[in-house]
Amino acid sequence: MSVTHDVSVQVHRPASTVERPAARGWPDINNPAAWIVAAILLIMPLIANGFFLIEIFATTLILGTVALSLMFLAGYGGMVSLMQLSIAGFCAYMVAVFGVSGNANISLGWPWWLAVPMALTLAVMFGTLGGALAVRTEGIYTIMITLAIGAAFYYFTNQNWAIFNGHTGINNVSTPRFWGVDWRADIPFYYVVLATAGLCYFAVDYISRAPFGLALQGVRDNPRRMSALGFNVNAHRVAAYAVASFIAGLAGVLQVWNYRQISPGSVSVGACIDILIIAVVGGITRPVGPYIGALVFVLLRTFALDFLVKIGLDGNRFRLLIGLGFLAIVFWSSDGVIGLWQRWRQSQLGEANRQGGGRGHG
Amino acid sequence: MLKCSVGLLALSSLFLSGAAIAQEKIKVGVTATLEGTYTVLGEDGIRGHQTALNVLGKKVGDKELEFIIASTDATPDSAVRAVRKLIEQDKVQILLSPLSGDEGIAVKNFAKTHPELTFINAASGAQETTYVDPAPNFFRYNMDGAQWQVGLGKYAYDEKKYRKIATVGEDYSFIYTQVFGLVLEFCGAGGQVTNRQWVPLGTKDFASVIAALPDDVDAIYLGLGGADAVNFLNQYQQAGGKAHLMGGSIMIDQTILSSKGNAKNALIGTIAASGQADTWEDPGWQKFVKAYQDAFPPNKRFPSPSLLATNYYDSTMALILALRQVNGDLSNNQAKYKEALAKIEIDAPNGKIKLDSNRQAIGTNFVTEVVDDGKGALFSKVVKVIPNVNQTLGYDPAVFAKIGLPSRTVPECKKY
Numbered sequence: 062m063s064v065t066h067d068v069s070v071q072v073h074r075p076a077s078t079v080e081r082p083a084a085r086g087w088p089d090i091n092n093p094a095a096w097i098v099a100a101i102l103l104i105m106p107l108i109a110n111g112f113f114l115i116e117i118f119a120t121t122l123i124l125g126t127v128a129l130s131l132m133f134l135a136g137y138g139g140m141v142s143l144m145q146l147s148i149a150g151f152c153a154y155m156v157a158v159f160g161v162s163g164n165a166n167i168s169l170g171w172p173w174w175l176a177v178p179m180a181l182t183l184a185v186m187f188g189t190l191g192g193a194l195a196v197r198t199e200g201i202y203t204i205m206i207t208l209a210i211g212a213a214f215y216y217f218t219n220q221n222w223a224i225f226n227g228h229t230g231i232n233n234v235s236t237p238r239f240w241g242v243d244w245r246a247d248i249p250f251y252y253v254v255l256a257t258a259g260l261c262y263f264a265v266d267y268i269s270r271a272p273f274g275l276a277l278q279g280v281r282d283n284p285r286r287m288s289a290l291g292f293n294v295n296a297h298r299v300a301a302y303a304v305a306s307f308i309a310g311l312a313g314v315l316q317v318w319n320y321r322q323i324s325p326g327s328v329s330v331g332a333c334i335d336i337l338i339i340a341v342v343g344g345i346t347r348p349v350g351p352y353i354g355a356l357v358f359v360l361l362r363t364f365a366l367d368f369l370v371k372i373g374l375d376g377n378r379f380r381l382l383i384g385l386g387f388l389a390i391v392f393w394s395s396d397g398v399i400g401l402w403q404r405w406r407q408s409q410l411g412e413a414n415r416q417g418g419g420r421g422h423g
Numbered sequence: 424m425l426k427c428s429v430g431l432l433a434l435s436s437l438f439l440s441g442a443a444i445a446q447e448k449i450k451v452g453v454t455a456t457l458e459g460t461y462t463v464l465g466e467d468g469i470r471g472h473q474t475a476l477n478v479l480g481k482k483v484g485d486k487e488l489e490f491i492i493a494s495t496d497a498t499p500d501s502a503v504r505a506v507r508k509l510i511e512q513d514k515v516q517i518l519l520s521p522l523s524g525d526e527g528i529a530v531k532n533f534a535k536t537h538p539e540l541t542f543i544n545a546a547s548g549a550q551e552t553t554y555v556d557p558a559p560n561f562f563r564y565n566m567d568g569a570q571w572q573v574g575l576g577k578y579a580y581d582e583k584k585y586r587k588i589a590t591v592g593e594d595y596s597f598i599y600t601q602v603f604g605l606v607l608e609f610c611g612a613g614g615q616v617t618n619r620q621w622v623p624l625g626t627k628d629f630a631s632v633i634a635a636l637p638d639d640v641d642a643i644y645l646g647l648g649g650a651d652a653v654n655f656l657n658q659y660q661q662a663g664g665k666a667h668l669m670g671g672s673i674m675i676d677q678t679i680l681s682s683k684g685n686a687k688n689a690l691i692g693t694i695a696a697s698g699q700a701d702t703w704e705d706p707g708w709q710k711f712v713k714a715y716q717d718a719f720p721p722n723k724r725f726p727s728p729s730l731l732a733t734n735y736y737d738s739t740m741a742l743i744l745a746l747r748q749v750n751g752d753l754s755n756n757q758a759k760y761k762e763a764l765a766k767i768e769i770d771a772p773n774g775k776i777k778l779d780s781n782r783q784a785i786g787t788n789f790v791t792e793v794v795d796d797g798k799g800a801l802f803s804k805v806v807k808v809i810p811n812v813n814q815t816l817g818y819d820p821a822v823f824a825k826i827g828l829p830s831r832t833v834p835e836c837k838k839y
Contacts (some may be wrong), residue, residue, distance in 0.1 A: 228499075228527055228596070232532040292511070321536070322532065324525070324529070
């Protein structure tokens with residue numbers, strides 16, 4: 062699977078590069094661009110109105126977090142899982158089923174602080190079980206088995222009325238309100254999403270350098286050698302699925318709070334593939350990739366129709382524009398937008414620094 | 424880095440300016456299913472909407488109406504996303520949305536989070552939308568799926584002498600509502616519905632469904648729409664199916680009757696019921712058909728407007744006429760406008776329409792039969808016109824409530 066073979070994240074910088082300990086712990090800390098992005102994200106409610114804040118940025122962060130869980134599996138574990146959106150959707154459904162919604166005959170009416178941990182637990186179980194099935198396979202077969210799980214879940218939600226309420230889905234899901242704050246109001250919700258996405262981002266960043274993450278990357282690069290060294294290869298992979306499921310589950314909770322409803326369209330096979338597209342467009346070598354990919358995706362999805370109408374073309378062809386955008390990005394940069402960025406930076410840095418700053422991508 | 428921050432500054436100022444534009448016009452958001460299984464339905468809906476604008480004009484007093492169209496794919500999520508985009512990005516004040524059943528339920532629920540705005544249903548026909556916990560700012564000027572089936576059950580039993588039927592329908596709220604209306608009347612008259620099959624919206628392979636159709640029935644009722652209906656008919660013809668057919672409101676509709684290929688010929692003689700009949704001689708209807716035909720070249724429209732075009736026409740008409748009654752006054756959370764909408768009686772091409780206390784249409788229904796016009800085009804011919812059909816289908820509201828909400832198995836086949 063070329064997607065995973067291209068991936069080799071730089072974990073150890075070459076020995077010649079001298080670094081301070083803090084920088085080794087959190088490489089972003091020395092990067093002014095990271096600080097600027099963080100600052101802009103924090104003051105976003107001051108510069109963006111409700112639509113841009115929620116429909117563009119919060120949606121980007123939610124989708125980016127789902128794609129982050131895929132990036133974690135694909136980038137560090139070499140496993141391309143297409144069921145990450147299904148896990149997020151499952152968690153969203155569970156929040157609606159255990160929590161309070163307009164479908165009183167289905168929802169159990171638990172308060173959110175009980176419903177959400179329950180939903181997350183079940184989502185992690187779902188993802189881990191799926192992962193346990195998938196780790197017996199490699200490459201394209203992993204994709205197939207996880208796609209099969211995603212498709213089965215979609216058709217199940219579409220036809221099951223007892224729990225998932227069929228094609229109608231579950232409407233009017235209530236959102237948390239405490240300390241006198243309506244957490245679904247635009248600005249508080251944005252910060253909830255931002256905090257969750259930030260947490261997931263740093264968690265993945267940390268894990269990638271922690272012993273577990275290093276072992277996982279070892280498993281990705283050479284499972285036989287890792288196994289000879291005494292690592293349990295499959296256990297590491299299943300554990301990676303569990304971590305990824307938790308991240309996807311968190312995004313699922315945010316997703317259902319965002320729209321206050323969940324229905325099978327949100328977990329369709331097309332939507333599962335969208336997550337792969339987001340991850341690939343952004344680049345699956347670093348945790349920031351999925352978020353960049355999600356931003357590109359959300360912008361295209363939201364504005365392609367308006368753009369076509371504005372330049373006098375048939376608005377119905379907006380999917381074409383989205384497809385062309387993705388083709389262009391993938392064609393010119395097989396490792397996504399962050400690959401483009403890195404190459405641009407390298408050309409700026411010139412020959413002298415190339416040895417030290419070069420990231421090992423194909 | 425400097426370049427980067429300057430770019431971001433420019434971007435952010437763009438967002439700000441977007442928010443600050445003052446509203447000179449009255450903005451109306453429209454959604455239609457321009458993607459997925461129901462694409463042709465959505466496209467014709469928009470044609471109906473355009474026809475209404477051609478006939479009525481876009482001026483209300485000294486204000487001009489501006490319409491912004493967003494696309495959905497018949498799933499509730501896509502509808503909520505589109506409506507949210509229209510409200511938050513385009514700042515629309517009135518919504519004409521949505522087209523499909525489950526979309527309607529989701530948008531109705533969403534409407535409650537924006538009590539200050541007005542939502543006018545474009546064409547969706549699930550019963551639950553206005554029957555269960557209706558939103559005070561959601562108005563529906565088309566009848567629901569069950570109302571659109573009024574007359575069909577009796578006609579099938581009394582005139583066609585069908586005694587046993589089976590149904591095949593798409594597995595979602597609108598078709599449940601249609602089958603609900605059919606079963607209530609047909610079983611009430613003494614008929615039997617022996618088998619109800621449900622297929623997911625967007626099904627392409629009907630082989631197993633066709634194989635499972637019972638042989639010992641007098642007719643098979645089809646509650647399918649858009650691409651699903653065409654796929655079913657093609658495969659049914661290839662499988663050599665010969666049974667009598669009955670059709671739901673979007674099955675026996677120009678969206679299917681004017682599809683390419685000859686699979687649709689299986690529908691000649693099929694009886695159906697709907698909120699319209701293609702060949703009705705009422706002058707208002709004929710005028711509407713003419714306006715529709717004049718508005719678009721023949722290859723860009725159906726020979727005669729589909730039910731969706733009619734629904735979009737009617738809802739656009741109610742939207743504009745009520746707005747003219749209040750002279751475009753949308754102050755005080757659109758209170759006056761909402762009042763006018765609740766009271767207005769429109770002289771729609773498919774019969775007079777007024778609203779009940781749930782803001783659900785009471786209108787005219789048509790039992791039809793499919794005929795060939797001799798030139799290969801199929802039309803639905805009026806058999807019977809039934810005026811004043813209300814949401815409880817003439818039942819006492821208390822009795823009606825006991826039947827339960829439409830679902831795969833509700834109502835039971837018995838006399839209520």
